Amino acid sequence: MIKHTMFAAAVAAACFLGGTVARADLLDNIMAAKKIRIATDLAIPPSGMMDASMKPTGSDVDTAELLAKDLGLEIEWVQTTGATRIPNLQTNKADVVISTLSVTPERAKVIDFTDPYAALESVVGGxxxxxxxxxxxxxGKTIAVSRGTTQDTALTNRAKDGGGFEVARYDDxxxxxxxxxxxxxxxxxxxxxxxxxxxxxxxxxxxxxKVLITTFNLAMGVKKGEPHLVAKLNEWIATNIANGKLNAIYxxxxxxxxxxxxxxxx
Incomplete structure (x- = not known):
């Protein structure tokens, strides 16, 4: 009986250790590969765009490039839109989203956020x-919005509550x-x-x-369950807020x- 109990305990321990080894840590994988996959929308100037030489540029691009440089990593750009930012994380197409991603309670249920690195004033313009x-x-007006964004959510809710306007949705x-x-x-x-x-x-x-909707903090997005990567990004953000580099980029x-x-x- 004692031998059987000891054997069972040994098997359980081996399974636990095996599970620990098998559980890949995304930060470790990134550092080992010396490459980070960053999802950024390159069609929303001035945060993300292509310059005359068809090279990515913009405030989110510069932020991502500074991050990669400081960590000694190569960037693999993952083109995204407002609606595909979170799915890119959930399907492991990207390691990090740096793309005017507003922090909201709804999004925090499905991905993890870093500390804010910038801010966004959300408005209706005309x-x-x-x-x-x-x-x-x-x-009586029609307001265009990019599908899946916080503006889409805000306008949809207000329209339902008798806002009196129409919402026209675009894919990006x-x-x-x-x-x-x-x-x-x-x-x-x-x-x-x-x-x-x-x-x-x-x-x-x-x-x-014309009308202020709200002001959002912008943060980097990471898939759920990667605390080491979030901690590393938060450390980098704190350093570059303190030294003024993120403010200079913005x-x-x-x-x-x-x-x-x-x-x-x-």
Whole structure:
């Protein structure tokens, strides 16, 4: 009986150890491969875009490149849209999402977030020639939005509660912006920075922020169950908030500083 109990305990221990060994740690895998797969939308200037040489650029791109450089890693870019950011993590297509990912309770149920590295002002923007001062001014209007974004959720909920406007959904930010630039949409719900880009692309149709939806913290996204990777990213974010590098990247592309409570040295 004693021998049987000892044998069973030994088998259980072996299974436990075997399970521990088999449980791959994503941070260890990344460092061993010397490569990190980062999902970034490259069609939402100035956070992510392609330059004249078709090279990725933008505030999220610079953030990702600085991270990879500091960790001694090569980047494998994973192109994404607003709707595919979280699925890219869940299906192991990407290790980290750095793509204007707002922190929300709903998203926190399915992925893990790092500490914030930037912030986003979510607004409804529209043609400067159309006067709108508040939500009531949007009644009877159609607002374009990128499917699966926080703006989509916010507008859907408000429309259900009698908002009095219609929601037109596009598959990604690029097609939504194109709709605004070409005259298919007079109102869009997105970040304040993207709203200001409409007039740059088509000076005949200058847009401006009309109504503030909310201000979100932006964080990096990681699939559930990778605490070592989250801790490493948080350490890096804290360092680069403190030394002012993340603020410098944000200001370079967005024209403003990060919120005061997120700024380190200048």
């Amino acid at each position: 043609l400067k020639s159309i006067e709108v001062k508040d939500w009531d001014g949007l009644k 930010d690029a097609t939504m912006v194109t709709a605004a630039v070409t005259g298919q949409a007079d109102f869009i719900a997105t970040s304040g920075t993207i709203v200001n880009q409409i007039g740059v692309k088509n000076p005949a149709r200058p847009f401006e922020p 200001k370079k592309y967005h024209g403003t500083d990060l919120p005061e409570n997120m700024r380190g040295a200048s």
